[in-house]
Amino acid sequence: MAFLTVQVNDVEHHLDLDTRTSLLDLLRERLRLTGSKKGCDHGQCGSCTVLVDGRRVNSCLLLAVACDGSQVTTVEGLAGGDGLHPVQEAFIEQDAFQCGYCTPGQLCSVVGMLDEGGPSAITEDLSTEPVLDAAEIRERMSGNLCRCGAYVNIVAAIEQAAGVAAPVAQAEAVR
Amino acid sequence: MRPFDYVRAGDGRQAVGLHEPGTMYLAGGTNLVDLMRLGVAEPDRLVDVGRLPYDRIEPVPDGGVRIGATVRNSDLGAHPDIRRRYPMLARAVLSGASGQVRNMATVGGNLLQRTRCGYFQDVSKPCNKRAPGTGCPAIPGEHHNLAIVGHSDSCVATHPSDMAVALTALDARVHVTGTGGDRVVPMPGLHRLPGTDPQRDTVLEPGELITTVELPAPPVGRSTYRKVRERASFAFALVSIAALLDIDSDGIVRECRLALGGVAHVPWRAARAEDALIGSVAGEEAYAAAADAELALARPLPRNAYKVALARNLITSTLRELAP
Ligand SMILES: Cc1cc2nc3c(=O)[nH]c(=O)nc-3n(C[C@H](O)[C@H](O)[C@H](O)COP(=O)(O)OP(=O)(O)OC[C@H]3O[C@@H](n4cnc5c(N)ncnc54)[C@H](O)[C@@H]3O)c2cc1C
Ligand code: SF4
Ligand code: FES
Ligand code: FES
Numbered sequence: 001m002a003f004l005t006v007q008v009n010d011v012e013h014h015l016d017l018d019t020r021t022s023l024l025d026l027l028r029e030r031l032r033l034t035g036s037k038k039g040c041d042h043g044q045c046g047s048c049t050v051l052v053d054g055r056r057v058n059s060c061l062l063l064a065v066a067c068d069g070s071q072v073t074t075v076e077g078l079a080g081g082d083g084l085h086p087v088q089e090a091f092i093e094q095d096a097f098q099c100g101y102c103t104p105g106q107l108c109s110v111v112g113m114l115d116e117g118g119p120s121a122i123t124e125d126l127s128t129e130p131v132l133d134a135a136e137i138r139e140r141m142s143g144n145l146c147r148c149g150a151y152v153n154i155v156a157a158i159e160q161a162a163g164v165a166a167p168v169a170q171a172e173a174v175r
Numbered sequence: 176m177r178p179f180d181y182v183r184a185g186d187g188r189q190a191v192g193l194h195e196p197g198t199m200y201l202a203g204g205t206n207l208v209d210l211m212r213l214g215v216a217e218p219d220r221l222v223d224v225g226r227l228p229y230d231r232i233e234p235v236p237d238g239g240v241r242i243g244a245t246v247r248n249s250d251l252g253a254h255p256d257i258r259r260r261y262p263m264l265a266r267a268v269l270s271g272a273s274g275q276v277r278n279m280a281t282v283g284g285n286l287l288q289r290t291r292c293g294y295f296q297d298v299s300k301p302c303n304k305r306a307p308g309t310g311c312p313a314i315p316g317e318h319h320n321l322a323i324v325g326h327s328d329s330c331v332a333t334h335p336s337d338m339a340v341a342l343t344a345l346d347a348r349v350h351v352t353g354t355g356g357d358r359v360v361p362m363p364g365l366h367r368l369p370g371t372d373p374q375r376d377t378v379l380e381p382g383e384l385i386t387t388v389e390l391p392a393p394p395v396g397r398s399t400y401r402k403v404r405e406r407a408s409f410a411f412a413l414v415s416i417a418a419l420l421d422i423d424s425d426g427i428v429r430e431c432r433l434a435l436g437g438v439a440h441v442p443w444r445a446a447r448a449e450d451a452l453i454g455s456v457a458g459e460e461a462y463a464a465a466a467d468a469e470l471a472l473a474r475p476l477p478r479n480a481y482k483v484a485l486a487r488n489l490i491t492s493t494l495r496e497l498a499p
Contacts, residue, residue: 002181018178019178019179019180019181019221020176020178020179022208041212042209042212043205043209043272043273043275043276046273046275049275055249055278056274056275056278057275057278057279058205058275058276058279061203061204061205061208061209061276061279062204062208062279063181063201063204063208063221065181065223066181066183066201066204066223066225068183109274109275112274112275112278113274116249116253116274117253118252118253118258119252119253119258119265119269120269121266121269121270121408123269126258126259126262126265126266127258127259138408139407139408140274141274142273142274142407142408142409143272143273143274143275143276143409144273
């Protein structure tokens with residue numbers, strides 16, 4: 001057992017915990033925050049993505065005890081109030097999901113990703129800050145799988161949230 | 176998962192002091208937690224070294240750079256000096272895993288990650304690396320992604336790291352500390368070939384802690400990292416290459432660095448190819464001769480001979496791309 005203090009969506013928790021507990025199991029089983037999903041439990045699908053100290057991580061590969069003193073944001077805390085986060089709104093407007101199982105992880109991953117900047121593996125010139133076009137979005141989001149294959153609309157939603165493409169409403173008005 | 180104690184170390188000396196038989200260091204946990212869940216790793220105690228203050232990337236006076244062992248892979252790939260001066264390293268790191276994994280994974284943990292051989296990860300199967308003396312089912316079985324050079328009758332596994340391939344080409348020096356004191360392990364030289372004791376991936380002694388990776392000033396030349404895999408992103412390499420090429424005004428190869436990933440139990444420095452190239456006239460003929468010199472060592476298995484052709488094409492096409 002281990003004792004741990006962790007802040008989740010701005011609420012502080014003091015917990016006694018089996019050292020084997022992953023952050024994902026802590027969130028889902030102890031704190032009943034079931035938004036974060038368990039897809040693979042091996043870091044391969046991204047459905048468990050949350051933000052720890054502002055950075056996107058796979059909560060299935062993170063031991064909860066290793067998060068002592070950290071701030072965790074899950075999909076339940078993204079908006080920080082009653083409304084929706086702009087990324088959530090963009091996902092709804094662009095219809096960026098079917099079953100929705102991967103969506104909480106996608107949302108947290110996008111919020112983390114938009115904060116990251118820098119080049120990616122496909123950036124031609126490493127010295128530049130690349131434009132976040134569809135190819136860059138796909139590369140940066142490759143840690144989030146969608147079994148329903150909603151990728152096209154996920155990319156559109158991210159473009160909308162990042163402000164690189166006109167929102168649907170405007171695009172339709174032009175048409 | 177077997178129960179274990181967890182301690183977070185405050186500094187390197189404390190971490191080493193806390194290490195006993197049965198202890199493992201935990202950094203980002205992206206490999207170790209996975210292996211514990213699979214039952215492959217069963218530590219009694221985890222000493223968390225993930226927040227040790229080895230988290231800086233600093234220039235050194237001789238023109239090189241010192242990279243702390245707990246620097247996250249994402250921070251290494253995004254660092255302006257690394258991108259500008261060691262582009263093959265930035266590209267190698269950025270091509271590994273996913274954004275989430277790179278945010279967790281550390282430099283030390285990346286070097287010491289274990290093979291992705293499926294039998295190694297499946298405790299219901301024999302495997303000389305996991306359970307010495309039980310045999311190697313990969314040799315008669317599934318090995319399409321395993322080694323073509325340097326393997327033995329005991330083990331044909333590959334080292335999965337991208338970052339380590341670039342570090343091998345850049346003559347990295349790995350600083351470690353342990354109960355026996357501090358020492359420096361050169362790359363190539365950190366990882367070892369399987370021989371008859373594949374359970375040992377590296378030359379490190381139990382309890383030795385990686386603190387820093389030091390790179391000498393970058394060699395002059397154009398460089399890159401290329402990775403061939405089964406899908407465009409978020410997959411391990413089938414074959415990868417870290418390459419640097421410098422050609423003088425007479426068209427003679429002045430400097431060349433080549434290291435291959437996905438082909439061996441170690442990140443494979445292609446020294447024979449380098450020797451063949453340096454001093455020769457740059458061009459298609461020289462690139463092919465260099466690739467052939469290296470791949471003369473290949474002993475492919477029945478289902479991975481494709482890797483020999485893949486490595487050859489990767490070497491020649493990457494050199495062509497780097498030539499001005
Ligand atoms: C889905 C997935 C895909 C991946 N794809 C790729 C890929 O394409 N390319 C690639 O290169 N990698 C890939 N990886 C592997 C990933 O890069 C490694 O898991 C990661 O780099 C390990 O670092 P860590 O800090 O998490 O190590 P940990 O898991 O914490 O530790 C790994 C090992 O290193 C030891 N260790 C850690 N730090 C130290 C230290 N300072 N001194 C001594 N020992 C230490 C630990 O005891 C343990 O044995 C992938 C991983 C996952 C989960
Ligand atoms: S190749 Fe090595 S790791 Fe894979 S089964 Fe054989 S001994 Fe085990
Ligand atoms: S559940 Fe964590 S990555 Fe799949
Ligand atoms: S919407 Fe079903 S898995 Fe993505």
